[in-house]
Amino acid sequence: MNLFIYESNEQLNAAAANLMAAELQRNPKAVLGLATGSTPIGMYEKLVEMHRAGLVSFREATTYNLDEYVGLPRDHEESYYTFMNRHLFRHVDLPEGSTHLPLGNAENPADECLRYDASIEQANGIDLQILGIGHNGHVGFNEPGDELHSGTHIVQLAEETRKANARFFASLDEVPSEAITVGMGVILKARTILLLARGADKAEILKRALRGPITTQVPASLLQLHPNLIVMADSEAGRLLQA
Numbered sequence: 001m002n003l004f005i006y007e008s009n010e011q012l013n014a015a016a017a018n019l020m021a022a023e024l025q026r027n028p029k030a031v032l033g034l035a036t037g038s039t040p041i042g043m044y045e046k047l048v049e050m051h052r053a054g055l056v057s058f059r060e061a062t063t064y065n066l067d068e069y070v071g072l073p074r075d076h077e078e079s080y081y082t083f084m085n086r087h088l089f090r091h092v093d094l095p096e097g098s099t100h101l102p103l104g105n106a107e108n109p110a111d112e113c114l115r116y117d118a119s120i121e122q123a124n125g126i127d128l129q130i131l132g133i134g135h136n137g138h139v140g141f142n143e144p145g146d147e148l149h150s151g152t153h154i155v156q157l158a159e160e161t162r163k164a165n166a167r168f169f170a171s172l173d174e175v176p177s178e179a180i181t182v183g184m185g186v187i188l189k190a191r192t193i194l195l196l197a198r199g200a201d202k203a204e205i206l207k208r209a210l211r212g213p214i215t216t217q218v219p220a221s222l223l224q225l226h227p228n229l230i231v232m233a234d235s236e237a238g239r240l241l242q243a
């Protein structure tokens with residue numbers, strides 16, 4: 001594991017954006033695994049800036065997002081599809097057909113999960129997977145539990161996750177109770193994983209994920225098994241990891 005701890009948010013955003021830009025320079029056809037949540041927003045802003053300055057192009061890239069709420073239409077204000085458009089897609093040169101998210105309101109959700117996995121396979125897997133981490137150690141929407149799944153699947157969101165995400169909705173009742181998420185197998189097959197964490201409220205779970213036992217009760221702990229894991233944290237989230 002390569003761990004980088006940054007003094008400022010600005011430095012963290014620049015380092016994460018530079019890593020993705022370097023991947024795209026090396027391999028313009030890179031398949032990028034993208035994440036939502038507040039953590040990667042600064043990285044996306046930086047990438048948009050770099051794109052406007054002519055420093056990075058997504059023209060030949062393909063993207064797959066980790067997850068989507070079940071039941072929200074794509075154009076809902078808080079769908080992850082809308083989030084990605086708002087923060088990245090509409091500001092860069094990614095062709096429309098090259099961006100992928102699970103379809104949250106698919107008629108047959110089980111088929112949608114299979115279709116999504118097949119599509120990722122067909123693209124020859126993910127080169128660089130961006131991840132945030134939930135307060136309970138979830139990645140994507142792989143929630144803690146006795147079991148984890150390898151492929152894309154439907155999950156019941158943990159109450160803690162719904163509460164954490166209620167800040168984006170008018171009330172807790174409006175937060176969907178299910179999501180489609182890629183599984184841990186899909187994530188672990190990515191050739192490189194970049195885990196981002198910021199804020200004091202992530203310090204404890206980041207330490208458990210990276211230094212604690214590997215357990216399904218902390219899905220992010222499985223990342224310890226990955227041969228090419230890069231972790232970028234701000235000084236608050238990384239506080240308990242500094243030797």
Ligand code: GLP
Binds near residue numbers: 038066131134
């Ligand atoms: C969400 C997402 C995750 C994200 C996590 C943390 O619900 N499904 O992909 O990493 O929660 O979010 P944040 O970055 O806002 O703390």
